[in-house]
Amino acid sequence: MRSDPTPTTRVLYLAGWGRSGSTLAESLLDQVPDLVGVGEIKFLWERGLQQNRRCSCGTPLRSCDFWVQVLKEAFGGIPGDAEAGRLDAASRRFRTRHLPGLLLRSAGPPDTEELRWYFGVLRRLYAAVAEVSGAKVVVDSSKFPSYLTALLRVPGLDLRVAHIVRDPRAVAYSWQRLKHDPDAPNGALMPRMHPGFTALYWSAWNLATERIARRAGLPYFRFRYEDLVADPAGTVRSVTRLSGVPEAELPLDGRGELLVRPTHQVSGNPVRFRSGAVPLRLDDEWTTRMPSRHRYLTGAVTVPLRHRYGYRDS
Incomplete structure (x- = not known):
């Protein structure tokens, strides 16, 4: 597939486990010229087209000028419900349940040969995002390692991986919080996990x-x-170098707040809806509010990977 003659679209894949700060990272990267953040493309078909949830610009996706142009460029128009359902079903073939196999063997999820049409759709989609936005790099924060294996099979993609990690105790605490999801059907809360x-x-x-x-x-x-919160400019410069585009200064005001312009992220943390001056402060509430039993359990399960990432016991 790497020899495919189709034009190449560069994709920066933001990977990592949920509640690790990928939406914030993407919002920062979206401020860099030549980069365009489009959220969790994996969920475009279900949340964007079938459920017509809001783009991060605040407009329902089927009415968002940016996405209407992208879908017209890629497919000639907005896919109907049946086609969106078929694409969502194909996306679901690359699931978390395949992780054990991905860790233990070189093969990816099964039966991917029959999904050549789906990989062709993804090729056209990412190329259309780059064309409509005028950006050199498309930032996709889908995060799923299993979905990354799907992108590896898409012809004409130049993939780069920016992997964000966060202290697992902070992540576990975040997954326990009661958080309203302003974009979920019927005003549902964000998922919680033990x-x-x-x-x-x-x-x-x-x-x-x-x-x-x-x-x-x-x-x-x-x-x-x-590190992203402590040194946003330095961290973004490192990711920008990985992307292969010129470095640029982040639009920070005198108080160290990021001046965020509206973005067009498909899905992600509700922070994606924020624009204007956005404070960059470390969310470390877990250090004082997390129950001791949860802290010890999370810490024990995540050793030694936690230590390798620089998160010690103190």
């Missing part, structure tokens, strides 16, 4: 991401949420 399961997923997703990127020989850079 710290033990969060710790297992944190370990599996991060290990799988490393293994897939290394096995495929992809350009790869790992960075920490804590």
